[in-house]
Amino acid sequence: MKVFVTRRIPEPGLELLKKEHEIEVFPYDRIPTKDEIIEGLKGKDGLLCLLTDPIDRDVIFSEPNLKMIASYAVGYDNIDIKAAMERNIPVSNTPGVLTDATAEMAWALLFSVARRTVEGDKFTRAGKFKGWAPMLMMGQDVSNKTLGVIGAGRIGTAFALKSKGFNMNVLYVNDRINETLERELGVKKVDLPEALKKSDYISLHVPLNKSTHHMIGEKELKMMKKTAVLINTSRGPIVDEKALVKALKEKWIFGAGLDVYEHEPTISKELTKLENVIIQPHSASATIETRTKMATMAAENMLVGLKGEIPPNCVNPEIFQ
Ligand code: DGY
Numbered sequence: 001m002k003v004f005v006t007r008r009i010p011e012p013g014l015e016l017l018k019k020e021h022e023i024e025v026f027p028y029d030r031i032p033t034k035d036e037i038i039e040g041l042k043g044k045d046g047l048l049c050l051l052t053d054p055i056d057r058d059v060i061f062s063e064p065n066l067k068m069i070a071s072y073a074v075g076y077d078n079i080d081i082k083a084a085m086e087r088n089i090p091v092s093n094t095p096g097v098l099t100d101a102t103a104e105m106a107w108a109l110l111f112s113v114a115r116r117t118v119e120g121d122k123f124t125r126a127g128k129f130k131g132w133a134p135m136l137m138m139g140q141d142v143s144n145k146t147l148g149v150i151g152a153g154r155i156g157t158a159f160a161l162k163s164k165g166f167n168m169n170v171l172y173v174n175d176r177i178n179e180t181l182e183r184e185l186g187v188k189k190v191d192l193p194e195a196l197k198k199s200d201y202i203s204l205h206v207p208l209n210k211s212t213h214h215m216i217g218e219k220e221l222k223m224m225k226k227t228a229v230l231i232n233t234s235r236g237p238i239v240d241e242k243a244l245v246k247a248l249k250e251k252w253i254f255g256a257g258l259d260v261y262e263h264e265p266t267i268s269k270e271l272t273k274l275e276n277v278i279i280q281p282h283s284a285s286a287t288i289e290t291r292t293k294m295a296t297m298a299a300e301n302m303l304v305g306l307k308g309e310i311p312p313n314c315v316n317p318e319i320f321q
Contacts, residue, residue: 001067001306003046006032006053009072010288013048013295020303021046031265038062046302051075052264057083068305072298074098074285075235077208081316088319092301092311095154097293098285103159105284106203106233109257112278113229114201115139119275140200140227140254142166148199150192150215151234152178156205160185171195196223201231208235216240221247228253233284236261245270248277259284 003017005025017023026032026040031052041047041063049055051073060066060083069084069091076093084091112118116139123129123137144167149160152174160170160181170187172178173195181187192215196202202224206212216230217240224230230253232239241262247253248271255276261267264282271277285291301311310320 001045002043003048003302003306004037004040004044005048006037006040007050009048009050009298010292010295012292013072013299016296016299017048017302021306034059041066046070046306048072048298048302049079051078053078055079060084060087060089067308068092068302068311070298070302070305070311072294075207076315077235085316085319090305090311090314090319091316092298092305092313093315094294094297094301095313097297098290099154099158101287101290102155102233102284103162105259105280106155106159106205106231106257107162109231109233109259109278109280110201110203110229111142113139113231113255113257113276114142118278140229142168142201144168145200146171146198148173148195148202149181150195150202150204151206152181152189153205153207155233156203157181159203159205160187171199192220193223196220197225199228200225201229203231204234204238206234206238208237212238214238214240216244218243218246221252224253226251226253230256231258232256233259236264241268241271245274248274251276 001021003021003023005023007026034054037053037059044063045065046068047066048070055078057080060080066089069089071093074093074095079091081091116137120137146169147163149156149172152172157178157180161184163170170185171190172181172187173192174189177189215238221243245268248256257278259280260282301313305311310317
């Protein structure tokens, strides 16, 4: 069969696909447009796509041979699952393999904002360091503080568990009780306003959907402590970016660490000018090990799906019932 891959991914994934199928990889190192995806998909049986690809109804219905969509990401808010279901096309993602890498990035951002490491690096490189000073680059403590984890799925849980060494008081917000967190950390589930009001650090780990879009806006940012830090490694539109810029400019909170943006890849110009925010290029899962595992996992899903069987990480298994 034939598979269209919307961008070059780590070689082990492509090698796996090549063993059984003919593959065509989008030839440029950039995000393909919707038209380019539709063009590349012509005559293909499988689509291996990325989180940056708009896999909407038009794309899904464009190729009658299409039998399987494997995404190289855990989040699949870019794929119209309803349209895929109408066509009985399985869609798969890559859960689990990027849990630790993403949780680690959330911690990297948390520490960097709390201890102003990016600002400190720029300051030192600029030759401004004139010796130890009593009030230079003062940040916020992390140990013994309160950590608010919003969304306690795989990544939120891993992130919260990694706080053990810092003796933090953890609060979590989730639809259901998270027994692992309650057992391991002795913590309790709270509602969003309580977490926002009491936490020194808030980290977002919810998927993007109608109920989480702009979950953090002006009202929520105003509930946070003046010394609090907001971390987002989930999806940009969960935070109202305009409200966040206002909060950072007017110092309603101490700072923010962001890996994702509301209108990716566009980032608010104002955000890039502020010192109290650290911004990353949506790279939370970008370690060699993790990205390689994501590539092989997406390929394995594709191979099984193209056999007409249920892929191991199918997000719409209902179509097989
Ligand atoms: C995902 O897989 O959804 C992540 O955002 C990739 O970094």
